[in-house]
């Protein structure tokens with residue numbers, strides 16, 4: 476099983492850098508659907524991901540259609556959007572025999588409306604108040620990825636680690 480964090484046409488380098496760090500820390504693949512508003516070598520992206528870039532499994536797709544062609548079973552494709560009525564944590568991400576794809580929209584306009592309208596059963600919302608227009612993209616990616624991992628019993632992650640200079644042991 477592999478978890479995929481999918482970014483649709485990301486616009487803000489710091490968000491992509493933060494998400495790359497989450498991908499590296501969770502052994503998730505980071506799929507980026509072009510066009511992007513910046514280069515992945517942009518120093519702001521690199522700085523946000525710190526020194527983890529060699530650990531990021533990065534895959535680029537030139538279009539939504541090209542990305543969709545790489546998804547083996549679209550039952551496991553989830554569209555993360557505030558417009559959904561289903562809460563993200565009510566989705567079942569627990570099957571560790573398949574690949575899961577969590578897709579997030581661009582910072583200004585989100586996911587393409589016709590694509591969401593055509594796939595309402597795939598859409599998941601992270602509950603929030605009406606005080607804000609939306610949550611931050613990189614926070615959304617971390618929330619959904621870690622909820623999926625929680626349901627997957629954190630498969631492939633270290634639940635504990637012994638550090639050379641441990642502050643608890």
Ligand SMILES: C[S@@+](CC[C@H](N)C(=O)[O-])C[C@H]1O[C@@H](n2cnc3c(N)ncnc32)[C@H](O)[C@@H]1O
Pocket residue numbers: 555556557558578579580581582583584585586599600601602603608609610611612615
């Ligand atoms: C800043 S938001 C985009 C806001 C945009 N105005 C829109 O129409 O969605 C960027 C992405 O973060 C995710 N997002 C932000 N808040 C969310 C929420 N409450 N529930 C689910 N996804 C959310 C979605 O994937 C969204 O496409």
